[in-house]
Amino acid sequence: MPSSLSLGSGLDGAPIAERILSHHGVQRIPSPKLTLFVQRDFLPPELCTALIARIDAVRRPSTIADANGDAAYRTSETGDLAADDPVVIDTEARLLAFTGLDPTHGEPLQGQRYAVGQEFKGHTDYFEPQGIDYDRYCSVAGNRTWTAMVYLNSPEAGGATRFKAADKIIQPERGKLVCWNNRRPDGSLNPATLHQGMKVRSGVKYVITKWYRERPWG
Numbered sequence: 345m346p347s348s349l350s351l352g353s354g355l356d357g358a359p360i361a362e363r364i365l366s367h368h369g370v371q372r373i374p375s376p377k378l379t380l381f382v383q384r385d386f387l388p389p390e391l392c393t394a395l396i397a398r399i400d401a402v403r404r405p406s407t408i409a410d411a412n413g414d415a416a417y418r419t420s421e422t423g424d425l426a427a428d429d430p431v432v433i434d435t436e437a438r439l440l441a442f443t444g445l446d447p448t449h450g451e452p453l454q455g456q457r458y459a460v461g462q463e464f465k466g467h468t469d470y471f472e473p474q475g476i477d478y479d480r481y482c483s484v485a486g487n488r489t490w491t492a493m494v495y496l497n498s499p500e501a502g503g504a505t506r507f508k509a510a511d512k513i514i515q516p517e518r519g520k521l522v523c524w525n526n527r528r529p530d531g532s533l534n535p536a537t538l539h540q541g542m543k544v545r546s547g548v549k550y551v552i553t554k555w556y557r558e559r560p561w562g
């Protein structure tokens with residue numbers, strides 16, 4: 345990866361937001377509470393199709409940190425994508441060019457698949473410092489900074505992503521990127537990033553997710 349493009353971990357969100365806003369067609373969702381961007385047609389259709397095939401090859405039931413006893417909380421399937429796959433390398437290079445987020449701070453690219461009725465209920469992507477799983481997930485690389493997510497297809501109905509604090513419901517659409525800072529401008533964890541993947545009503549939904557950490561990953 346060309347490190348000259350990298351603007352760091354994203355803990356300081358300002359240079360990342362500036363890089364993102366420099367791209368043509370990017371939309372900043374208006375909210376005083378969080379920093380959230382949408383870019384349509386971020387990934388070309390062929391790349392979306394190739395990523396869906398990779399996800400289907402490795403998918404397994406999704407998990408959550410700090411399991412809360414609600415087995416229906418996250419009912420999707422997840423797949424870890426191989427970092428040496430040319431399709432993944434291409435996707436990672438596009439994410440770096442767009443966000444400036446340092447790939448060495450990124451978790452491996454993941455795919456998620458939701459069938460009809462599946463969802464991911466309201467959650468934040470950062471780990472709760474008081475949670476029982478905090479040390480297990482965060483002792484090496486620290487907590488999450490930014491999230492980048494791309495819809496790989498357009499489900500027939502449902503499957504939107506809702507950010508309550510911004511009063512925003514983002515419709516899933518093939519190739520559309522959603523990207524947000526899980527921190528406030530001072531770097532503290534931002535509870536206003538609470539979001540949910542709403543139930544798919546018809547069809548199936550595929551996304552890729554990329555999470556970035558305070559310190560290098562692994």
Ligand SMILES: O=C(O)CCC(=O)C(=O)O
Pocket residue numbers: 456464469503504505506539540541542551553
């Ligand atoms: O599928 C969605 O719309 C949201 C997914 C999500 O929030 C996550 O994987 O952390």
Ligand SMILES: [Fe+2]
Pocket residue numbers: 467468469539
């Ligand atoms: Fe999330």
